[in-house]
Amino acid sequence: MDLEIRNLSHKYNDLEVLKSISLEIRSGQIVCIVGPSGCGKSTLLRMIGGLEQPTSGGVYQIGEPPADSLNPLTYIFQDFALLPWRTAWGNISLVLEEHNLGAEAVRERIENVLERTRLTEFANAYPRQLSGGMKQRVAIARALAVNPAVLLMDEPLSALDSQTRELLMDDFVALWQREAFTACYVTHNLAEAVALGHKIIVLSRRPGVIRNVVEIPVPIGERQHGSPELIEIQDQLWEMMREEALSADRELADV
Numbered sequence: 001m002d003l004e005i006r007n008l009s010h011k012y013n014d015l016e017v018l019k020s021i022s023l024e025i026r027s028g029q030i031v032c033i034v035g036p037s038g039c040g041k042s043t044l045l046r047m048i049g050g051l052e053q054p055t056s057g058g059v060y061q062i063g064e065p066p067a068d069s070l071n072p073l074t075y076i077f078q079d080f081a082l083l084p085w086r087t088a089w090g091n092i093s094l095v096l097e098e099h100n101l102g103a104e105a106v107r108e109r110i111e112n113v114l115e116r117t118r119l120t121e122f123a124n125a126y127p128r129q130l131s132g133g134m135k136q137r138v139a140i141a142r143a144l145a146v147n148p149a150v151l152l153m154d155e156p157l158s159a160l161d162s163q164t165r166e167l168l169m170d171d172f173v174a175l176w177q178r179e180a181f182t183a184c185y186v187t188h189n190l191a192e193a194v195a196l197g198h199k200i201i202v203l204s205r206r207p208g209v210i211r212n213v214v215e216i217p218v219p220i221g222e223r224q225h226g227s228p229e230l231i232e233i234q235d236q237l238w239e240m241m242r243e244e245a246l247s248a249d250r251e252l253a254d255v
C-alpha cells in the first residue's frame with residue numbers, strides 16, 4: 001500500500017501550520033521528514049495517521065494493506081509508551097488481544113517480532129529491567145506485530161543517548177533489509193535521516209511548505225556512517241535548515 005498526501009494544508013484557528021503539502025510514500029520506502037522546530041512535522045504525521053483531519057487536501061491510501069495487517073497505520077513514539085506492569089511479551093500481546101487471532105497465531109506473531117528485534121531472551125522482562133534502547137525495541141516489536149502497512153515514527157530515537165541511537169539505527173537498517181517495511185519518520189537529527197531515509201522531505205519554518213526533496217542514491221544497507229557522500233548530503237540538509245532558522249530569527253528581530 002502506498003500513501004499519497006495531496007495538497008494538504010492545515011490551520012489551528014488563525015495559526016497556519018502546513019501549506020500545500022504533496023508527497024508520496026511508496027511501499028517499502030522510508031520517508032524522513034525534517035524541518036525547524038515548530039514547522040508542523042508532528043502535525044503532518046498525525047494527519048497521515050488519520051488522528052486529525054487537515055483543513056484542506058487529504059491523505060489517500062493507494063492499494064490495499066497486507067491481508068494480515070491488524071492496524072495499517074501504526075505509531076512508534078519517542079517515549080516508548082510501554083505498560084510497566086506487563087512484560088515485553090505482555091506489552092506486545094496487548095495489541096493483538098482484541099483481534100480474535102487464536103492463541104497459536106498470537107504466539108507465532110510475538111515470537112517472530114521478538115526474534116526480529118533480538119529480544120527473544122527478554123520476553124519475560126519488565127520495562128524497568130530493560131535499557132532505554134531495549135524498551136524502544138519492544139515498542140518497535142509491538143508495532144511490527146500488527147503487520148502495519150506504514151509505520152509512523154515521531155522522533156523515535158530522541159529520548160536515547162547518542163550511543164544507543166547509533167545502535168538502534170543499525171537495528172533499523174538490519175530490520176529493513178531483512179523484511180522491507182514502509183515508514184514515515186519524523187526527526188530533528190539529520191544523521192538519522194541520511195542513514196535511514198530513501199527520501200528526505202525538508203520542510204520550511206511555519207507554515208511548513210516542502211522546501212526540498214532529497215533522494216539518497218546509496219542503498220540503505222550500503223551506507224557507511226561518516227562516508228563523504230553521506231556527509232555531503234547531511235551538510236546540504238543542514239544548510240537548508242540553517243537558512244530557515246536564520247530567516248525566522250530575522251523575522252523576529254524585525255517585530
Ligand SMILES: Nc1ncnc2c1ncn2[C@@H]1O[C@H](COP(=O)(O)OP(=O)(O)OP(=O)(O)O)[C@@H](O)[C@H]1O
Nearest residue numbers: 012015017035036037038039040041042043044206
Ligand atoms: N492541537 C493544537 N492546537 C493548536 N496549535 C497546535 C496544536 N498542535 C500543534 N500546534 C502548533 O502547531 C505548530 C506546529 O507544531 P508541531 O508539533 O507539528 O511542530 P513540529 O515541527 O513537530 O515541532 P518540533 O520539531 O518542535 O517537535 C506549533 O506552533 C504548535 O504550537
